[in-house]
Amino acid sequence: MGNTSTSYSDDNATREALRKAGSERTLHEIYGLFYGGMAAPNAADPAQYVPVVFDDAAAHASGEDAENVRGNLLSLWNFIAQWKPEEDPFYFPDQEYPDNYQGLLQHLTDDVSMVQYFIAGLNLGGTEEDDFSEDAVDAMHELAEATARLQKNITACGAFDPKAADDDPDSTTKMLDELEDILADSIARVTIGLKDTKG
Numbered sequence: 697m698g699n700t701s702t703s704y705s706d707d708n709a710t711r712e713a714l715r716k717a718g719s720e721r722t723l724h725e726i727y728g729l730f731y732g733g734m735a736a737p738n739a740a741d742p743a744q745y746v747p748v749v750f751d752d753a754a755a756h757a758s759g760e761d762a763e764n765v766r767g768n769l770l771s772l773w774n775f776i777a778q779w780k781p782e783e784d785p786f787y788f789p790d791q792e793y794p795d796n797y798q799g800l801l802q803h804l805t806d807d808v809s810m811v812q813y814f815i816a817g818l819n820l821g822g823t824e825e826d827d828f829s830e831d832a833v834d835a836m837h838e839l840a841e842a843t844a845r846l847q848k849n850i851t852a853c854g855a856f857d858p859k860a861a862d863d864d865p866d867s868t869t870k871m872l873d874e875l876e877d878i879l880a881d882s883i884a885r886v887t888i889g890l891k892d893t894k895g
Contacts, residue, residue: 699768704775707790710768717765719749723789724806726769728813729820730776735887736821737894742773744820748813781887786880798858800868804850807872807879811843814883823890832889839882842875 699706711723721729729748733739749769779787791806793799828836849871862868 699771701767701770701774704771710772713761713765713768714749716761717750719765720751721749722806722809723791724810725813726772727776727787727789728810728815729817730773731779731810731883731887732814732817732819733821734776734779734817735814735883735890736818736823737827737890738822740817740820740822742770745769748816748820779887781884786884788876788880795865796859796861797853797856800862801850801853801858803872804846804853807876808843808846808850811839811879814839818886823893827890827893828886829889829892832886835882835885835889838878839886842878842882846875 698709707723710726714721714723714726726749729745733745776787788810789806791803793803
C-alpha cells in the first residue's frame with residue numbers, strides 16, 4: 697500500500713524516494729531531523745528542511761520522483777508528529793545490517809547521525825539554551841555521553857576487517873541495546889522538557 701498522509705509503515709519506500717530524488721541523507725538522519733523539529737519550540741516551515749535534506753540545494757528531481765519524495769517525507773513527518781513521548785515507544789528506522797564489522801560500523805554510525813540531526817532539527821526550530829527544562833538539560837548531557845561512547849566504538853571497529861564476523865555478537869547486541877535505550881529516553885525527555893516553550 698505504501699505510505700500515505702495518514703499512515704506511515706514503509707521505511708524502505710522512503711529510502712528509495714530519497715535516493716531517486718537525489719538526497720544523500722540516510723533515513724536515520726531524516727528521523728533525527730524530524731524528531732528534533734517536532735520537539736523544538738517552533739517547528740520549522742517545511743521549506744526550511746529542503747536545504748538539509750538535499751545538501752543546501754533544492755532537489756533536482758521533477759515530476760513523479762519529486763512528488764514521491766514529498767509524499768513519503770510528509771507521511772513520516774505526520775507519523776512522528778503523533779508520537780507521545782510520555783507513553784509511546786521511540787521509533788528507530790527499520791534497518792537490516794550485515795552480520796559483520798561493516799554492519800556494526802554502519803549501525804553505530806547511523807545512531808550517531810540520528811543524534812546529530814536531532815540537534816539540527818532543534819536548531820531549525822529556534823531552540824535556545826534557556827528553553828530546556830532542568831531534566832531536558834540532563835537528558836542532553838546523557839545524549840552527548842552516549843554519542844561519545846558510540847564514537848569510541850566506531851573508532852574501535854575501524855581496527856577490524858570489515859568483512860569479519862563479530863566474535864562476540866551477544867555483547868555487541870547488549871551494548872547497542874543499552875546505548876539505543878539511552879538515545880530513545882534522552883530524546884523523549886528533551887521533547888517533554890521543551891513542551892512548555894511551544895507557542
